[in-house]
Amino acid sequence: xPLPDLxxxxxLASLQARLWGAPAALDLQGQASLRxxxxxxLAFASPLQGPVRFSSSQGLVVDLEGGxxxxxxxxxRADRDIDxxxxxxxxxxxxxxxxxxxxxxxxxxxxxxxxLPQTSIDGLSTISGTVETATVQGNWRQxxxxxxxxxxxxxxxxxxxxxxxxxxxxxxxxxxxxPMLPLVTRYGRLRGRVxxxxxxxxxx
Numbered sequence: 001x002p003l004p005d006l007x008x009x010x011x012l013a014s015l016q017a018r019l020w021g022a023p024a025a026l027d028l029q030g031q032a033s034l035r036x037x038x039x040x041x042l043a044f045a046s047p048l049q050g051p052v053r054f055s056s057s058q059g060l061v062v063d064l065e066g067g068x069x070x071x072x073x074x075x076x077r078a079d080r081d082i083d084x085x086x087x088x089x090x091x092x093x094x095x096x097x098x099x100x101x102x103x104x105x106x107x108x109x110x111x112x113x114x115x116l117p118q119t120s121i122d123g124l125s126t127i128s129g130t131v132e133t134a135t136v137q138g139n140w141r142q143x144x145x146x147x148x149x150x151x152x153x154x155x156x157x158x159x160x161x162x163x164x165x166x167x168x169x170x171x172x173x174x175x176x177x178x179p180m181l182p183l184v185t186r187y188g189r190l191r192g193r194v195x196x197x198x199x200x201x202x203x204x
Contacts, residue, residue: 007039018030034071048066104134135147
Protein backbone atom coordinates (compact mmCIF):
# COMPACT_ATOMS: atom_id res chain seq x y z
CA UNK A 1 0.00 0.00 0.00
CA PRO A 2 1.26 3.56 -0.68
CA LEU A 3 1.93 4.94 2.82
CA PRO A 4 2.89 8.60 3.32
CA ASP A 5 6.42 9.04 4.66
CA LEU A 6 5.22 10.97 7.72
CA UNK A 7 5.17 8.55 10.65
CA UNK A 8 7.94 6.07 11.55
CA UNK A 9 6.64 2.49 11.32
CA UNK A 10 8.23 -0.51 13.07
CA UNK A 11 7.26 -4.18 13.29
CA LEU A 12 8.06 -7.67 12.10
CA ALA A 13 5.54 -9.53 9.91
CA SER A 14 5.34 -13.22 9.10
CA LEU A 15 2.95 -15.13 6.82
CA GLN A 16 2.06 -18.78 6.40
CA ALA A 17 -0.15 -19.24 3.35
CA ARG A 18 -1.16 -21.45 0.46
CA LEU A 19 -0.99 -20.02 -3.05
CA TRP A 20 -2.56 -21.64 -6.07
CA GLY A 21 -4.03 -20.93 -9.50
CA ALA A 22 -2.88 -19.65 -12.87
CA PRO A 23 -0.78 -16.44 -12.94
CA ALA A 24 -3.78 -14.45 -14.12
CA ALA A 25 -6.12 -15.92 -11.49
CA LEU A 26 -4.15 -16.46 -8.29
CA ASP A 27 -5.69 -17.30 -4.93
CA LEU A 28 -4.02 -17.08 -1.53
CA GLN A 29 -5.23 -18.03 1.94
CA GLY A 30 -3.21 -18.05 5.12
CA GLN A 31 -2.46 -16.66 8.56
CA ALA A 32 -0.31 -13.61 9.30
CA SER A 33 1.39 -12.39 12.47
CA LEU A 34 2.66 -8.88 13.15
CA ARG A 35 4.94 -8.42 16.17
CA UNK A 36 6.05 -5.17 17.71
CA UNK A 37 3.93 -2.94 15.49
CA UNK A 38 4.45 0.73 16.38
CA UNK A 39 3.55 3.99 14.66
CA UNK A 40 6.02 6.40 16.20
CA UNK A 41 5.62 5.83 19.96
CA LEU A 42 2.10 4.41 19.55
CA ALA A 43 2.65 0.70 20.25
CA PHE A 44 0.09 -1.99 19.43
CA ALA A 45 -0.62 -5.29 21.14
CA SER A 46 1.89 -7.93 20.13
CA PRO A 47 1.36 -10.06 18.25
CA LEU A 48 -1.49 -9.01 16.00
CA GLN A 49 -2.70 -12.17 14.27
CA GLY A 50 -5.36 -13.15 11.78
CA PRO A 51 -6.34 -14.34 8.31
CA VAL A 52 -5.05 -13.10 4.98
CA ARG A 53 -7.01 -13.78 1.80
CA PHE A 54 -6.39 -12.74 -1.78
CA SER A 55 -7.97 -13.54 -5.11
CA SER A 56 -7.69 -11.82 -8.46
CA SER A 57 -11.45 -11.37 -8.59
CA GLN A 58 -12.17 -10.31 -4.98
CA GLY A 59 -8.99 -8.51 -3.99
CA LEU A 60 -7.12 -8.59 -0.67
CA VAL A 61 -8.38 -8.86 2.92
CA VAL A 62 -6.06 -8.70 5.95
CA ASP A 63 -7.62 -8.80 9.43
CA LEU A 64 -5.15 -8.87 12.34
CA GLU A 65 -6.24 -8.58 15.98
CA GLY A 66 -4.68 -8.68 19.42
CA GLY A 67 -6.58 -7.72 22.55
CA UNK A 68 -8.59 -4.61 21.64
CA UNK A 69 -6.19 -3.62 18.85
CA UNK A 70 -6.89 -4.29 15.22
CA UNK A 71 -5.43 -3.76 11.77
CA UNK A 72 -7.82 -4.40 8.87
CA UNK A 73 -7.17 -3.75 5.18
CA UNK A 74 -9.39 -4.65 2.24
CA UNK A 75 -9.36 -3.87 -1.47
CA UNK A 76 -11.97 -3.93 -4.24
CA ARG A 77 -14.97 -3.49 -1.92
CA ALA A 78 -17.90 -2.04 -3.90
CA ASP A 79 -16.76 1.35 -5.28
CA ARG A 80 -13.78 1.64 -2.91
CA ASP A 81 -10.25 0.76 -3.99
CA ILE A 82 -8.73 0.42 -0.49
CA ASP A 83 -10.39 0.29 2.96
CA UNK A 84 -8.31 0.61 6.13
CA UNK A 85 -9.16 0.41 9.85
CA UNK A 86 -6.54 0.84 12.58
CA UNK A 87 -7.27 0.65 16.31
CA UNK A 88 -4.54 0.86 18.95
CA UNK A 89 -5.68 1.40 22.51
CA UNK A 90 -7.98 4.44 22.48
CA UNK A 91 -6.66 5.62 19.11
CA UNK A 92 -8.84 4.89 16.08
CA UNK A 93 -8.45 5.64 12.38
CA UNK A 94 -10.54 4.49 9.44
CA UNK A 95 -10.47 5.52 5.82
CA UNK A 96 -10.82 4.54 2.19
CA UNK A 97 -9.82 5.59 -1.30
CA UNK A 98 -11.87 5.99 -4.48
CA UNK A 99 -9.59 6.58 -7.43
CA UNK A 100 -7.56 9.68 -6.60
CA UNK A 101 -9.83 10.65 -3.71
CA UNK A 102 -9.27 9.69 -0.07
CA UNK A 103 -11.46 9.94 3.03
CA UNK A 104 -10.51 9.36 6.69
CA UNK A 105 -11.92 9.59 10.22
CA UNK A 106 -9.71 9.90 13.32
CA UNK A 107 -10.51 9.60 17.03
CA UNK A 108 -8.28 9.91 20.11
CA UNK A 109 -5.05 10.04 18.11
CA UNK A 110 -2.04 11.34 20.13
CA UNK A 111 -0.03 13.66 17.90
CA UNK A 112 2.93 13.64 20.32
CA UNK A 113 3.38 9.89 20.02
CA UNK A 114 3.27 9.76 16.22
CA UNK A 115 6.61 11.61 15.88
CA LEU A 116 5.40 13.73 12.99
CA PRO A 117 8.02 15.57 10.91
CA GLN A 118 9.40 18.61 12.70
CA THR A 119 9.35 22.12 11.32
CA SER A 120 12.55 24.09 10.78
CA ILE A 121 11.49 26.96 13.07
CA ASP A 122 13.38 27.06 16.38
CA GLY A 123 11.07 26.55 19.34
CA LEU A 124 8.14 25.59 17.10
CA SER A 125 9.45 22.30 15.78
CA THR A 126 7.17 19.74 17.45
CA ILE A 127 3.42 19.17 17.14
CA SER A 128 1.52 17.94 20.21
CA GLY A 129 -2.02 17.32 21.44
CA THR A 130 -4.71 14.67 21.02
CA VAL A 131 -7.04 14.59 18.03
CA GLU A 132 -10.36 13.84 19.69
CA THR A 133 -12.17 13.81 16.35
CA ALA A 134 -11.26 14.69 12.79
CA THR A 135 -12.61 14.04 9.31
CA VAL A 136 -10.34 14.41 6.29
CA GLN A 137 -10.96 14.24 2.57
CA GLY A 138 -8.86 15.16 -0.40
CA ASN A 139 -7.09 14.13 -3.57
CA TRP A 140 -3.73 12.35 -3.81
CA ARG A 141 -2.83 13.69 -7.24
CA GLN A 142 -4.02 17.32 -7.20
CA UNK A 143 -2.96 17.51 -4.32
CA UNK A 144 -5.56 19.04 -2.00
CA UNK A 145 -7.37 18.23 1.23
CA UNK A 146 -9.83 19.61 3.79
CA UNK A 147 -10.08 18.55 7.43
CA UNK A 148 -12.48 19.38 10.26
CA UNK A 149 -10.79 18.79 13.60
CA UNK A 150 -11.16 18.97 17.38
CA UNK A 151 -7.78 18.81 19.18
CA UNK A 152 -7.35 18.63 22.97
CA UNK A 153 -4.27 20.30 24.51
CA UNK A 154 -2.83 21.43 21.16
CA UNK A 155 0.72 22.64 20.94
CA UNK A 156 3.38 23.80 18.49
CA UNK A 157 6.75 23.72 20.19
CA UNK A 158 6.64 25.92 23.27
CA UNK A 159 3.25 27.36 22.28
CA UNK A 160 0.70 25.22 24.10
CA UNK A 161 -2.97 25.45 25.01
CA UNK A 162 -3.30 23.18 28.03
CA UNK A 163 -6.18 21.91 30.16
CA UNK A 164 -5.98 23.40 33.66
CA UNK A 165 -8.05 23.60 36.84
CA UNK A 166 -8.77 27.13 38.01
CA UNK A 167 -10.24 28.44 41.24
CA UNK A 168 -13.31 30.64 41.06
CA UNK A 169 -14.86 33.00 43.57
CA UNK A 170 -18.48 33.97 43.92
CA UNK A 171 -18.97 37.00 41.64
CA UNK A 172 -21.77 38.28 43.90
CA UNK A 173 -19.51 38.33 46.95
CA UNK A 174 -18.18 41.71 48.12
CA UNK A 175 -15.82 40.34 50.78
CA UNK A 176 -12.27 39.25 50.21
CA UNK A 177 -12.73 36.50 52.82
CA UNK A 178 -15.41 34.74 50.78
CA PRO A 179 -14.24 31.11 50.35
CA MET A 180 -13.47 29.97 46.83
CA LEU A 181 -15.88 27.76 44.94
CA PRO A 182 -14.71 24.32 43.76
CA LEU A 183 -12.05 24.11 41.08
CA VAL A 184 -13.32 24.31 37.52
CA THR A 185 -11.62 22.54 34.61
CA ARG A 186 -10.77 24.75 31.64
CA TYR A 187 -10.08 22.63 28.59
CA GLY A 188 -7.37 23.60 26.15
CA ARG A 189 -9.07 22.90 22.86
CA LEU A 190 -8.69 23.87 19.23
CA ARG A 191 -11.58 23.35 16.82
CA GLY A 192 -11.71 24.36 13.21
CA ARG A 193 -11.19 23.50 9.58
CA VAL A 194 -7.94 23.43 7.65
CA UNK A 195 -7.67 23.11 3.88
CA UNK A 196 -4.90 22.97 1.32
CA UNK A 197 -5.21 23.63 -2.40
CA UNK A 198 -3.11 25.37 -5.05
CA UNK A 199 -0.18 25.65 -2.59
CA UNK A 200 -2.30 27.69 -0.18
CA UNK A 201 -3.17 26.59 3.38
CA UNK A 202 -6.30 28.04 5.00
CA UNK A 203 -7.30 27.75 8.66
CA UNK A 204 -10.79 28.65 9.87
